[in-house]
Amino acid sequence: MTVMNIVQAINEAMDLKLAEDKDVVVYGEDVGVEGGVFRVTEGLQQKHGEKRVFDSPLAESGIAGTALGMAISGLKPVIEMQFDGFSYPAMNQIISHISRFRNRTRGKYTVPLVIRIPYGGGINALEHHSESPEAYFGHTPGLKVVIPSTPYDAKGMLIAAIEDPDPVIYLEPKRIYRAIKQEVPDGKYTIPLGKAKLLSPGDDITVIAYGAMIREVQKAMVMAKEKGISVELIDLRSIWPIDRDTIGASVRKTGRGLIVTEAPQSYGPAAELISVIQEEAFLSLEAPPKRLTGFDTVIPLPLGEKHYMLSPQRIAFEIDKIMRY
Amino acid sequence: MFDINTLKEYSPIENKIYRVIDDEGKPVIKNWKPSLSNEEIVKSYQDLLFARTADMMAVSYQRQGRMFTYPPNLGQEAIHIAAGHVMQREDWLVPAFRELGAWLAKGVRLSEVFLYFRGHEDGSRFLDANRVLPVAVPISSQLLHASGIGYAMNYRDEEAAVFAFVGDGGTSEGDFHEALNFAAVWDAPVVFIIQNNQFAISVPLAKQTRSINLAVKGLAYGMDSVLVDGNDFFAMHDVLSFARQHVLENKRPILIEALTYRAGAHTTSDDPTKYRSSAEEEMWAQKDPAKRLKSWLVRKKLWNPADEEALIEQFRKKIDTEFDIAEHYPEYKLDDVFGYLYEELPDELKRQKNDYLNFLNSQGGQK
Numbered sequence: 001m002t003v004m005n006i007v008q009a010i011n012e013a014m015d016l017k018l019a020e021d022k023d024v025v026v027y028g029e030d031v032g033v034e035g036g037v038f039r040v041t042e043g044l045q046q047k048h049g050e051k052r053v054f055d056s057p058l059a060e061s062g063i064a065g066t067a068l069g070m071a072i073s074g075l076k077p078v079i080e081m082q083f084d085g086f087s088y089p090a091m092n093q094i095i096s097h098i099s100r101f102r103n104r105t106r107g108k109y110t111v112p113l114v115i116r117i118p119y120g121g122g123i124n125a126l127e128h129h130s131e132s133p134e135a136y137f138g139h140t141p142g143l144k145v146v147i148p149s150t151p152y153d154a155k156g157m158l159i160a161a162i163e164d165p166d167p168v169i170y171l172e173p174k175r176i177y178r179a180i181k182q183e184v185p186d187g188k189y190t191i192p193l194g195k196a197k198l199l200s201p202g203d204d205i206t207v208i209a210y211g212a213m214i215r216e217v218q219k220a221m222v223m224a225k226e227k228g229i230s231v232e233l234i235d236l237r238s239i240w241p242i243d244r245d246t247i248g249a250s251v252r253k254t255g256r257g258l259i260v261t262e263a264p265q266s267y268g269p270a271a272e273l274i275s276v277i278q279e280e281a282f283l284s285l286e287a288p289p290k291r292l293t294g295f296d297t298v299i300p301l302p303l304g305e306k307h308y309m310l311s312p313q314r315i316a317f318e319i320d321k322i323m324r325y
Numbered sequence: 326m327f328d329i330n331t332l333k334e335y336s337p338i339e340n341k342i343y344r345v346i347d348d349e350g351k352p353v354i355k356n357w358k359p360s361l362s363n364e365e366i367v368k369s370y371q372d373l374l375f376a377r378t379a380d381m382m383a384v385s386y387q388r389q390g391r392m393f394t395y396p397p398n399l400g401q402e403a404i405h406i407a408a409g410h411v412m413q414r415e416d417w418l419v420p421a422f423r424e425l426g427a428w429l430a431k432g433v434r435l436s437e438v439f440l441y442f443r444g445h446e447d448g449s450r451f452l453d454a455n456r457v458l459p460v461a462v463p464i465s466s467q468l469l470h471a472s473g474i475g476y477a478m479n480y481r482d483e484e485a486a487v488f489a490f491v492g493d494g495g496t497s498e499g500d501f502h503e504a505l506n507f508a509a510v511w512d513a514p515v516v517f518i519i520q521n522n523q524f525a526i527s528v529p530l531a532k533q534t535r536s537i538n539l540a541v542k543g544l545a546y547g548m549d550s551v552l553v554d555g556n557d558f559f560a561m562h563d564v565l566s567f568a569r570q571h572v573l574e575n576k577r578p579i580l581i582e583a584l585t586y587r588a589g590a591h592t593t594s595d596d597p598t599k600y601r602s603s604a605e606e607e608m609w610a611q612k613d614p615a616k617r618l619k620s621w622l623v624r625k626k627l628w629n630p631a632d633e634e635a636l637i638e639q640f641r642k643k644i645d646t647e648f649d650i651a652e653h654y655p656e657y658k659l660d661d662v663f664g665y666l667y668e669e670l671p672d673e674l675k676r677q678k679n680d681y682l683n684f685l686n687s688q689g690g691q692k
Contacts, residue, residue, distance in 0.1 A: 025480070051480060056507070056510075057503070057506050057507055057510055059499075059503045059506070059507070061469065061499060061500055061503055062469055062472075062500075062503035062504070062506070062507050064469075065466060065468075065469025065470060065472075065473065065500060065503070065504070066469050066470070066472050066473030066476060066504075066507050067473060068469070068470050068473060069469065069470035069471060069472060069473020069474040069475070069476070069477065070473040070474070070476055070477045070480075071473075072458075072470070072474070073417075073473075073474045073477040073478070074477060074481070075477050075480065077473075089499075092463060092466055092500075093466060093469065093500075096462075096463045096466060097461075097463075097466060097470070100666070102665055102666065102667070102668075103446065103665045103666045104446060104449055104459050105449050105450070105451075105458075105459055106446055106447060106449065106450045106665050107665050107668075108449075108450060108451065109458070110668070141666060142666050142667070144667075144671075165667075165668040166667050166668055194671060194672075240673075241671040241672065241673040241674075242673065244672075244673070244676075
């Protein structure tokens, strides 16, 4: 066991896979010499060589499209989109090819690759550096889309993603890259993709969140507890597929549901989760399931983020409202 | 014979077109000799005739309502046949969608081509073909796959070249430029082939670029580039043979602009009379690749035009048999919708499939 943060856990997952599997290559913008703008790939080029960990030309569609070419010819690329807002030029490659090459060729060519993307707000960054694009990916048939919220999950889920036979979008909650430290097992272990995790059991209301929002919900739970409200917290971990069994079982038990995401509201993951609750737990509901999300606005520049980002107070306020329905 | 000196001589900056035979099939370069044997040249002409016959029959199947949208190859076949001859089994073919002769040369079954354009994904299985990618519809997006494959070939020390196709309109897409740049930076063994057939659906080349030609774009990426008469089978063959050797020996990509003309429509849904004149079409008909190669063969007494009709009749029977396979392919099943998106069907998709099966059962059984 080693105590580490999310950045170190992701780094260790790539390090282990690079050492174990000579088909794994890691590339993107600044991931080589510099070790990534967040230092997530730090030391990997020095250790595994320039042929396997390298800086590519600065072009996201190019990074994604070439990764498909590598994947269908036997490599396992782990590519980085430097920031959420920079992943959009790669969308054509992701939506039109990466997600569906297996289907198009009836399984003759498969695309075992991982696209790592630091995502989310709350880091006082420039425009295009604070976005939550998970709905775009979750809406795309053929992808798996996952988001860890702890160092333990970050390592096990990334190893699982690299070993997965299909393309995985691995979103990294950059706001909590270094905020949480945790004991992480040495060596290899995997966490199955597509499974949510019950973080803390409770009786009165189910809150579903993921990524950096987990920590905010946990703070809100302390406030709720003071009012005698027992919250059950689920870390979704997988945007697609959604673990409807875990969600259904929880809401059937508590009778109430709140979804907390920082992504914009309309057509977002929260809407999808509410549909799942309706389908799985309708007859157990004591109150309409609710969503607390980012606004359907552009996420503001740093001085305005206080209005956009969901605070523990706001989450607690919403929990309270649902309880008093 | 095309070598490194010819490459220098034909720098695209000079806007000089590599051409070996004229419109009447007469050699235009002194002392030029084909690098293929007479038998190989005759075989190539037969392959061209076969591909042309299949292509024209595909258009008529479509007109008969037996196939959906299809992109005709008429007028561009010399490029495909030359590429088909040069490509080796271990080489990769990364098509756009108008390279029928090259697909067939790589082992794609004609019945698969028909099946694809009849609307079944099984037409991209390519059961007998090694290293052929499926049709790429989003323009130029496939070129990046070629650059990535090229990286993988270097990474694995494989002696295999990648042949990637795009059209003239595709050179305006960002992915075209990214693909060239990545391949050049990575020293990837990719032969990029632009089929400049003068039109992107209805839009003429003059509205795509202010460059003096398309090959010149490669120079800016530090690539060797050459402009070639794409309706001249020998010129195409010379350039492609050189290109394959060049990318493998020197570990660098090359860009080839093949000048040609799409004699047919963009696809069977298109009407070219709206955007081009019959005078222009007639002018290009004089440069038809089949006509030029045939003239060369007849002059050399290697081909008797009187035999052609019987041969084509034989081809037509074979093509009809292939179409029959596609037309009587097993019915599209529900598993064809769900079965190939992921290695293992996720529970969510099982649930959606079951919902639909329940509906089908309510209607009196599964279809």
